[in-house]
Every structure is written in C-alpha cells, then in structure tokens.
Amino acid sequence: xxxxxxxxxxxxxxxxxxxxxxxxxxxxxxxxxxxxxxxxxxxxxxxxxxxxxxxxxxxxxxxxxxxxxxxxxxxxxxxxxxxxxxxxxxxxxxxxxxxxxxxxxxxxxxxxxxxxxxxxxxxxxxxxxxxxxxxxxxxxxxxxxxxxxxxxxxxxxxxxxxxxxxxxxxxxxxxxxxxxxxxxxxxxxxxxxxxxxxxxxxxxxxxxxxxxxxxxxxxxxxxxxxxxxxxxxxxxxxxxxxxxxxxxxx
Amino acid sequence: xxxxxxxxxxxxxxxxxxxxxxxxxxxxxxxxxxxxxxxxxxxxxxxxxxxxxxxxxxxxxxxxxxxxxxxxxxxxxxxxxxxxxxxxxxxxxxxxxxxxxxxxxxxxxxxxxxxxxxxxxxxxxxxxxxxxxxxxxxxxxxxxxxxxxxxxxxxxxxxxxxxxxxxxxxxxxxxxxxxxxxxxxxxxxxxxxxxxxxxxxxxxxxxxxxxxxxxxxxxxxxxxxxxxxxxxxxxxxxxxxxxxxxxxxxxxxxxxxxxxxxxxxxxxxxxxxxxxxxxxxxxxxxxxxxxxxxxxxxxxxxxxxxxxxxxxxxxxxxxxxxxxxxxxxxxxxxxxxxxxxxxxxxxxxxxxxxxxxxxxxxxxxxxxxxxxxxxxxxxxxxxxxxxxxxxxxxxxxxxxxxxxxxxxxxx
Numbered sequence: 001x002x003x004x005x006x007x008x009x010x011x012x013x014x015x016x017x018x019x020x021x022x023x024x025x026x027x028x029x030x031x032x033x034x035x036x037x038x039x040x041x042x043x044x045x046x047x048x049x050x051x052x053x054x055x056x057x058x059x060x061x062x063x064x065x066x067x068x069x070x071x072x073x074x075x076x077x078x079x080x081x082x083x084x085x086x087x088x089x090x091x092x093x094x095x096x097x098x099x100x101x102x103x104x105x106x107x108x109x110x111x112x113x114x115x116x117x118x119x120x121x122x123x124x125x126x127x128x129x130x131x132x133x134x135x136x137x138x139x140x141x142x143x144x145x146x147x148x149x150x151x152x153x154x155x156x157x158x159x160x161x162x163x164x165x166x167x168x169x170x171x172x173x174x175x176x177x178x179x180x181x182x183x184x185x186x187x188x189x190x191x192x193x194x195x196x197x198x199x200x201x202x203x204x205x206x207x208x209x210x211x212x213x214x215x216x217x218x219x220x221x222x223x224x225x226x227x228x229x230x231x232x233x234x235x236x237x238x239x240x241x242x243x244x245x246x247x248x249x250x
Numbered sequence: 251x252x253x254x255x256x257x258x259x260x261x262x263x264x265x266x267x268x269x270x271x272x273x274x275x276x277x278x279x280x281x282x283x284x285x286x287x288x289x290x291x292x293x294x295x296x297x298x299x300x301x302x303x304x305x306x307x308x309x310x311x312x313x314x315x316x317x318x319x320x321x322x323x324x325x326x327x328x329x330x331x332x333x334x335x336x337x338x339x340x341x342x343x344x345x346x347x348x349x350x351x352x353x354x355x356x357x358x359x360x361x362x363x364x365x366x367x368x369x370x371x372x373x374x375x376x377x378x379x380x381x382x383x384x385x386x387x388x389x390x391x392x393x394x395x396x397x398x399x400x401x402x403x404x405x406x407x408x409x410x411x412x413x414x415x416x417x418x419x420x421x422x423x424x425x426x427x428x429x430x431x432x433x434x435x436x437x438x439x440x441x442x443x444x445x446x447x448x449x450x451x452x453x454x455x456x457x458x459x460x461x462x463x464x465x466x467x468x469x470x471x472x473x474x475x476x477x478x479x480x481x482x483x484x485x486x487x488x489x490x491x492x493x494x495x496x497x498x499x500x501x502x503x504x505x506x507x508x509x510x511x512x513x514x515x516x517x518x519x520x521x522x523x524x525x526x527x528x529x530x531x532x533x534x535x536x537x538x539x540x541x542x543x544x545x546x547x548x549x550x551x552x553x554x555x556x557x558x559x560x561x562x563x564x565x566x567x568x569x570x571x572x573x574x575x576x577x578x579x580x581x582x583x584x585x586x587x588x589x590x591x592x593x594x595x596x597x598x599x600x601x602x603x604x605x606x607x608x609x610x611x612x613x614x615x616x617x618x619x620x621x622x623x624x625x626x627x628x629x630x631x632x633x634x635x636x637x638x639x640x641x642x643x644x645x646x647x648x649x650x651x652x653x654x655x656x657x658x659x660x661x
Binding site for chain 2 (some may be wrong): 091113
C-alpha cells in the first residue's frame, strides 16, 4: 500500500534523508524512533510535500486505485486527497478561519476528488458531531478558529479530529506526543486507536517509548543519519528505552 | 497637463441650457477656471495621477428611465446615470426634496477639487431629511446604464438627521453598461444632537470607470456616525471622507475594506477632525491587493486646539498577494493639544506559507486555501456589519472580487 524506495532528500542543499527504504501494509502501525536530527521530521514533511524540501533520488509509492503511484509527482493537496495525512508536530494557527468550515472545505475537497457528492453545512455538522462524540471530544472545538488559542493538547486532538473526518489511508503522526501531559497523551492515543482499521496504516514518529505503551506498534524502526539502521517488533522500543540510541548506533 | 476646465466646459454648457447656473455655481466654476489637475506635489494625490484618468472632455450622461423592482426590506431611492428617478419611501420619517445647489448645508463645506467639480455641474441636490427614527434602512441605489467612456455621472445627496433620529443608509451601485466614464458622487450628512447614522457604502463601479466618492459628515453633540466603506470596483476607485466632530460627545467609527486586483487602483482618504473636546473616533481599514494593482490609505486625524479628552484610533492592515502589487499607507496625526489619546498603526503582510501548506495538507487546493485565508482577513470587517441583510449583500460583492480576480476580468 505504501512503499519508499531509496529516498534521498534534504533542505537548503543539505542532504538529510540518505537512502530510506520502508514498506507499510494496510492495518499496520509502524513506529519510527531516533535521536534528534536523525531526519524523522524531514521524512514526514517530504511525504506530505512541503515545498522547502527537495528530493534528489528515489520514489514514494502509494496505492491509488489499485496502482502504485509515485506521490512525489503530486502537489501536497493531491496527496492529501488521495489518502495521505500528516498530523503536524506543531499544528499551524489559522486566525479568522472557523474550525468547522475548515473541516468541511477539507472534507469536500476529498469528496470531489473521489467523485462523491459534497456535504452541505447542516449534514456536515451532524457528521462531525458524531465523530466528536466517537472521539470523546467537546463540540466547542468546532466554533473556534483553527488552532488559535488552543492548548498543546487541544491542537493535537484537533489533528486527530481531522483524521477522523477525512478517514485517510496513511497517517503519519509527527511527534503527536510532544508537549502533552499524561491525560492528553491518553486521550490522543485513545482517539488514534479508535481510528485504526484493516484499511488504514499509521506511522508514528516519536522520541519516546511512552507513546508506544498506548498505541502498540507492529513494527519499530530506528532512524539514524537519514536512514533506518534497525527494524524489529515492539520489543525494539523497549531496548531503546533501557539502553539508549547510542547502543544501537555504535 | 491640461486645465480642469477643458474637461468639463462642454458638460457645463449643456447643463446650463436646461438650468441656468446660480451664482454659487458660477463662483465655483470661477475658482476652478485656472486650476490644473493636482499633481504629485499635492499631498492627497501623491500616489494618484488624477489627470491620467480624467484628462478627456466629458459629456453629460443620458437620462434613462425604467422600472426597478424594489426590495421591501428597504426604503429605496434610485438614481439612474446620476439622476434621481424614483422614490419608494413609505414613511413620514423621511422627506425627500430636490434643492438648488447651495453652500450652506454644511457648516464647513469641503474645498476639495473633486467635490467642487460635483457642485460646478449646477444640478440640484437631493435633500433627505430624517425627522425621526426609521427602523427600515434606506437604500440609495445608483444604476449606471449604457454609459459612454466619456460620460459624467455626478449625483449629490445631503442627509440631515433631526435630533435623536436614527437611520441606516446603504449606498450601492449596479453598473450595467460597463463602458466606463467618470462617476463623481458627493454625499453629505449632518447629524444633529443625539442622532445616529449607520452608513454603508459599496463602491462597485464597472472596471473601466473612474470613481470618486466624497463623503462629508458633520457630527454634533452626542451624535454617532458609523460608516463601512467597501471599495471594490472601478479602474480608479477613490473614496474620500471628511468627518467633523463638532461638539462634545460626538463619535465616529469608520471601517473599510478595499479589494484591488489587476491593474486597478483603490484609494481611501480619511480625515477626521476633532473640533471639540471629548470627541471620539475609531478607524479600521483593511486591504487585499492582487496582480499589479495599487491602493492608497491616507488617514489623517486632526485634533484642534483646546480639544482635550479626545480619543482617536486608527489602524490599517494590508495583505499583498503579489510581488507586483503596491500599497502606500500614510497615517497622519496632527495634534494641537496634549490631553489626548491617539494611536495609529499600519501593517503590510503576505500570505503565510505555513498556513497555505497546512490547508493544502488537508486536501484543499492552493487557490481555495488562498481564498479561505483572504476571506478570514476580510471577515474581521464584514462581521462588524450589524445589519445581516446588508452583510450578505456586501459579502457577496466581496466574494465576487476575491473569487474572480476582479469585475469584468477576462476568464
């Protein structure tokens, strides 16, 4: 469903991802762990299509209508409409834009792409309220401006809500646990767990084992210097927790 | 550079045939006789080359008559090509008459060149008296049809609010000809003690027109003047306001939005005179500029000698969507007093690429992402419109400009 082949990418002329290979199947949860500066966040930005990052080599293939297509050729919005979702480490504040209207614009853009009838404001609100209830969130999120004056936890939960509304097939969560207290972390993890299905897959980018106590991965990859140096099961995360990255790198 | 008179003498001669000019009009014409078009040395025209737009001989617009369907939510008066053609006002609170041009409607009439040109035509002033509070808004509708590129349209309105009367007035334009010409409107209002005027203006002239709207308001004791300007249309769209706070307790709130696209220019000139102590004013104007367009914000606040306890605020924010767009923003404070609170600020920014990327990462195409962010920028002004029907009208007019990149723009 999702495959990265020999990806080389960087920013400002400096190569950060140096030959990355990764295969993700539907229903799987992968965790990417690694020290600061190992290229984890760059990887997520490159997959989402941020214009500041340049790809010099390789392919990022996604199953679109039963064909593996290189999404590097698509604009960020096209990637999103075809099922790629990046939960931002620092969700952007968009002053003046109502959260509900933003969600509807986003949802309807995806519907248009898939040739499905768009939803009017009333039906969409009912649809979102169900998602909110499903995630155990408060409806007052909807009336607020996108991420403006949201606490760290609220911002991350808003990302999970967007995920629930858009039902993407590949979700990359970039340090969804950063800046969260234990209660917020549990709430966010619980939301993600509810959204897991046989059809979608998750890539969790994290520094810490703690997140993986709540969202249990099928595979763990250790990132260093722009590539995966070791892959394994969830026990690999425990190894990092007790022995540190140095032990794996050297 | 040609003389002003050369462009207008034909129109005046034509007007005089049906309506011999009064002395007042002759005096104004005499004043204009040897004046050249103001050049860049003139503070109000520093960024606007007026002669480029107005240096051709004008002709009078044709009188046209046709039936207009009225919206019952409003009292309506209609001007076609600048001539008052119908009144649909079913209240005794509002009285409308046409008066000979005269100088003494305002205590301190403006001497600005474009206002003088409006007077110089010698046509009658449409006088609107608001005797008591009127709950239904008054809609002043300007319809321009089949205008010639050299036609001159110069309506003139004087509104007088009686003490403690309240009214909402909406001015809007429907340009059906689209062939251009010069529209030079003059709107005057005097607000007697304790009265309140909510004044909405939509400048929505055709893309080839040159438009000037002069707006002169005198506010007396404890009266409140609130205005919202939407400067949207025309090749050159100029809105010039002079607000005089003449007596204690007088207040003015001015908000505005200008959306400039392609090669157009939209100017806002605001002068607020705090002539008396304990008078208050607030201005907030926002602009969005696209293409090679230009805009000017020139906001001046005067605080007269002895006018203590004044509170005057001014803010201008601009969003430039293209590197070729140009904004000249020039706030000015002229204060002859120490016991005042005055503030002014101006910002010029571009679209935030992080915001655009965030919306795109959620599947929203770039042009729609841009539109959503522009709309949010504009909504700060749009949401302050108190009358919901007017808010809808204005929002529609703004969306038209934002979505299509300009009226009559090639697709």
